Structure formats: structure tokens, C-alpha cells
Amino acid sequence: MTAEIITIGDEILIGQIVDTNSAHIAQELNQIGIAVHQIISIEDDKEHILQTLKDSGSRANVVIITGGLGPTKDDVTKYSLCEFFEDTLQLNEEVLKHIEELFRKIENAQLSDLNREQAMVPSKATVLHNKFGTAPGLWIKKEKTVYIAVPGVPFEMKKLMEMQIIPRLKEEFDRPFIYHKTIRTYGLGESAIAKRIEEWENNLPDFIKLAYLPDLGNVRLRLSGKGQKEDELKQAIEKEFEKLYPLIEDIVADSVAADDDIAVTISKILTSRNQFLSAAESCTGGELAAEFTLNPGASKCFKGGIVSYATQAKEEILKIPSALIKEHSVVSAQVAEKMAKNAREMFKSDYAIATTGNAGPTKGESDAEVGTVFIALATPDKLFSKKYIFGNSREQVVKKTVNKAFEMILKELTRI
Numbered sequence: 001m002t003a004e005i006i007t008i009g010d011e012i013l014i015g016q017i018v019d020t021n022s023a024h025i026a027q028e029l030n031q032i033g034i035a036v037h038q039i040i041s042i043e044d045d046k047e048h049i050l051q052t053l054k055d056s057g058s059r060a061n062v063v064i065i066t067g068g069l070g071p072t073k074d075d076v077t078k079y080s081l082c083e084f085f086e087d088t089l090q091l092n093e094e095v096l097k098h099i100e101e102l103f104r105k106i107e108n109a110q111l112s113d114l115n116r117e118q119a120m121v122p123s124k125a126t127v128l129h130n131k132f133g134t135a136p137g138l139w140i141k142k143e144k145t146v147y148i149a150v151p152g153v154p155f156e157m158k159k160l161m162e163m164q165i166i167p168r169l170k171e172e173f174d175r176p177f178i179y180h181k182t183i184r185t186y187g188l189g190e191s192a193i194a195k196r197i198e199e200w201e202n203n204l205p206d207f208i209k210l211a212y213l214p215d216l217g218n219v220r221l222r223l224s225g226k227g228q229k230e231d232e233l234k235q236a237i238e239k240e241f242e243k244l245y246p247l248i249e250d251i252v253a254d255s256v257a258a259d260d261d262i263a264v265t266i267s268k269i270l271t272s273r274n275q276f277l278s279a280a281e282s283c284t285g286g287e288l289a290a291e292f293t294l295n296p297g298a299s300k301c302f303k304g305g306i307v308s309y310a311t312q313a314k315e316e317i318l319k320i321p322s323a324l325i326k327e328h329s330v331v332s333a334q335v336a337e338k339m340a341k342n343a344r345e346m347f348k349s350d351y352a353i354a355t356t357g358n359a360g361p362t363k364g365e366s367d368a369e370v371g372t373v374f375i376a377l378a379t380p381d382k383l384f385s386k387k388y389i390f391g392n393s394r395e396q397v398v399k400k401t402v403n404k405a406f407e408m409i410l411k412e413l414t415r416i
Contacts (some may be wrong), residue, residue: 001175003029003037004056004381008049008067008077009152014039021066021157028161033175034062035226044068049080057145061173064165067152069135071114077149078138082122085140088119092127092136100136125149128164132156137164146172178228182213182222183244184252184262185341186407189213193221198246200240207233208240214397217403218262221248262406263292269348269413270301276346277409279305280318280339282330283357283373288402303347308339311365318342331366333385336376340385344378351412352378353405357390359397373401377408 005022012019019041023275026036042048046054049068058065068077082089096119101307103111118134121127128137128148134154148165150157184195190212193199201210207227213220223240225294245252254411270277289305292298306317311330314320320338328334336356344352357373358364370392386408390400 001034001173002037002060003034003062003064004060005036006043006049006052006056006063006065007039007041007152008065009041010043010074012067012073013043019153022153024154024158024162025064025066028166029062029064029169029360030180032170033178033226034173035171035178044074044076046080050084051075052368053080057142057147061145062169063145063147065147065340066151066157069118069138069149069151071112071118071134073261078120078122079315081125081138081140081149082357085122085124085142087122087124090123092121094129095119095121095127095136096129098129099366103136111291119289125253128160130156130160132159139168140163155379176226176228177233178224179230179233179237180222180224180225181241182220183241183248183252184218184220185248185405186218186262186410188219188251190219193219193248193251200247203238204404205236208237213405214282216399217330217407222412261295261380262403262410264295266406266409266413267292267295267298267301269410271297275350276301276303276347278303278343278349278352280343280352280354281305281307282309282314282339282399283359284355284398284405285309285397288355288405291402292406305348306343306346314339318346329366331368331374332371333374333376336374336385337378337383340376340378341383351409353409354385355401355405357397357401359401360371360392371397373397373404375401375405375408377412379412384392 005025007019007022011017029036040052042052065077068075099115099119100111103109115134121136121138122139127138130136130151133153134150135151137160140147151159179236204210208223208225211222211351213222223236223237225233281288286307292302308314308318311325315322318339319342324334325336335356339354339356341355342353352374354376356368358368360368360370363370371390373388373390374385388404390397
């Protein structure tokens with residue numbers, strides 16, 4: 001059971017917007033056992049659309065097209081669909097009524113002929129009602145393939161997937177079960193992990209695949225399987241994980257849930273213990289606090305953070321002695337530890353994490369080499385720091401520092 005996704009829009013190809021639609025659609029399809037074999041982004045060009053529809057339809061059971069259903073002249077998807085299916089447009093009274101109702105609710109909005117044109121749909125298509133916008137979704141079946149067109153507006157697309165498309169696909173097709181299980185490792189690179197687990201990986205059953213998903217500072221290992229019996233599939237993957245775990249247990253925190261982000265895991269542990277974290281950041285510029293608080297419920301365990309980017313802020317807000325900075329420089333273990341200690345006291349938190357370093361491209365206020373970072377952690381019973389060299393890419397230095405800081409917190413929490 002396979003699918004292909006076609007995203008249409010010149011704005012995607014020139015990098016003006018990032019295509020998030022295909023990622024969401026792929027996730028939704030995967031959850032119901034439909035494997036996406038290809039995602040294609042193409043321009044708003046009829047001939048290109050026609051050729052892509054033909055190619056995708058020859059390979060997939062489901063083809064989902066997103067974009068190009070708007071009211072302007074560059075939106076040519078439904079006209080291309082008419083040509084592809086040898087069809088014509090016809091007025092859909094229900095769609096027109098919906099469009100008119102939407103415009104009545106908007107103060108001073110004028111319904112134009114272009115807006116009315118959106119009620120013209122291919123006669124062979126089943127209309128998927130889009131209650132949140134003017135362009136309806138379209139469902140057209142040709143031989144053994146279902147072609148589905150949805151608006152490119154992400155919110156509208158998501159609602160159509162949730163409320164209409166996924167339920168229809170579940171009714172239309174018998175699908176296998178797809179099951180994924182992920183574990184996150186820290187402190188060892190992809191190639192080193194691969195060498196360590198090579199024998200285990202070579203002996204995996206044919207219906208189970210391993211994927212390495214490296215990030216800056218951590219690697220996720222994902223086992224994926226496909227089968228007709230859900231319970232048997234899950235049991236097989238769990239059995240393989242039981243074999244894997246002893247091979248990597250030194251680089252996996254026991255409490256890390258299968259697909260949890262590390263910040264989520266930290267948050268869950270702290271909340272369960274009624275404990276709090278705070279942060280004092282320099283080189284990470286607030287990224288650590290921002291990533292931690294992206295997760296719902298972070299307020300239950302995160303007191304707050306200070307971005308003491310300049311030396312003056314470290315001295316005046318965090319109360320770091322100027323003599324300490326002068327003696328050791330702002331990029332040092334001594335300053336990092338003092339930042340963590342003072343943040344913990346200021347916020348009255350159980351734990352405080354601090355970052356200071358040279359992210360580059362120049363050295364800034366310290367002579368430490370670009371990529372040098374000190375991360376400190378203040379806990380209820382100790383204070384310590386570690387030095388890292390994270391390369392000369394500013395973006396990578398910041399991201400690696402955030403990841404390593406979270407790793408440091410998690411290791412300390414799971415040590416207890």
C-alpha cells in the first residue's frame with residue numbers, strides 16, 4: 001500500500017517558503033499503514049503537473065496533491081486535473097453557498113468572480129468540504145489509484161486530512177500495520193554506533209528495518225516494521241529492542257521514552273519529583289530555554305532563564321565578580337559554574353544549567369578558540385562544569401551546546 005505526495009508551487013522551488021505540508025501528510029498516512037514512497041515538489045505549470053500525475057499514478061495507490069487550488073491565475077491544479085481525467089468543470093452549489101457564507105462573515109469583504117470560480121470543480125470529483133477556506137478538497141478515483149487534491153494552506157490541509165481524507169482512506173483500502181520504535185542515544189557518533197551493533201543489525205528479520213537519525217550531539221535509532229498482524233509485529237520489534245539495549249545501554253538514559261524529545265523527558269522527570277530547572281545562557285542566546293519551553297507543561301518545572309550575553313549583563317544581573325571574569329575570561333569553567341550557581345539561587349530552583357563560549361565566527365570578548373564552550377550544572381548537592389570543542393560553525397556550536405546541556409541534565413537526573 002503506497003502513496004506519493006505532490007506539492008505544487010513556485011514559492012517552494014525558489015525557497016520562499018518551506019514545505020511542511022508533505023511532512024504532515026506523510027506522518028498521517030504512515031499512521032494508517034500507507035507508506036509514502038516519494039515526495040515531489042513541482043512548479044505551477046500544467047504540463048509539468050500532467051506528467052507528474054501520470055508518473056505517480058503508475059506507481060502508487062494514493063496520490064495526494066497539495067497546492068494550486070487558489071483563486072488566482074497561477075493556481076492551475078484543478079484545470080490540470082480536468083485535462084488529466086478528460087473532465088470538465090461544473091458549478092457546485094454547496095461550495096458556492098459555503099464561499100458566500102464565509103464572505104458574509106468578513107466585514108467589508110467583497111466576493112469577486114475569482115472567488116466564485118472556486119465553486120467550479122471537476123464533474124468526476126467527489127468534493128471534500130473545506131469548512132475553513134474557499135477551496136474545496138477533491139477526491140477522484142481512476143482505475144486502482146485515488147487522486148486527492150487539497151489546498152496548500154497548512155491549517156486547511158490538516159483539517160481536511162483529519163476530518164475527511166484519513167477516514168475515507170481507511171474505508172477504501174485494506175492496509176498493513178506499520179510500527180516504529182525509536183530510542184535516542186547520546187555521546188557517540190553514528191559510525192561508532194553502527195560498528196558496535198553491526199552483528200545485531202545484520203541479523204534483523206527482513207520485515208524490520210533500522211534507520212539512523214543523527215542530530216548534533218545525539219543519534220536516534222528507529223526500528224520500523226510492516227505486517228498484517230499488529231500484535232505480532234509489535235512483539236517482533238520489541239524483541240529486537242531487547243537484544244539491542246544491552247549493546248548501547250551506556251549511551252541511553254533509562255528513562256528516555258521511545259519517541260520523546262530529551263527536553264520532554266527532562267520535563268517529565270522534574271515534574272514527577274516536583275523539582276525545577278533554571279538557566280543562565282551566554283553563547284546559546286536563549287536557545288536552551290526556548291527549546292525547553294516549546295513543550296506543553298514546561299511551566300510546571302521551569303522557573304526561568306537569563307540571557308547574559310554581554311559581560312556587563314553577567315556582572316550586573318548574574319552578579320559574576322568582575323575580578324573572576326578578568327582572571328579567567330568569560331569563556332571559562334569558573335565563570336560557567338558561577339553563572340549556574342547564581343542562577344539557581346536567584347530562581348530558587350533545584351537545578352540550574354549555564355552556557356558560555358565562543359560560537360564564532362570571531363573570538364569576541366575571550367581569547368578562547370572559536371567553538372570552545374563551557375557548560376555548568378548546579379544541583380542540590382554539587383556544582384560542576386565540562387569543556388567542549390564544537391567546531392567553527394556558529395549554528396552547530398549553539399545547537400550542539402543545547403543538546404549537550406540537556407544530556408548533562410538528563411544524566412544527572414537519571415543518576416539519582
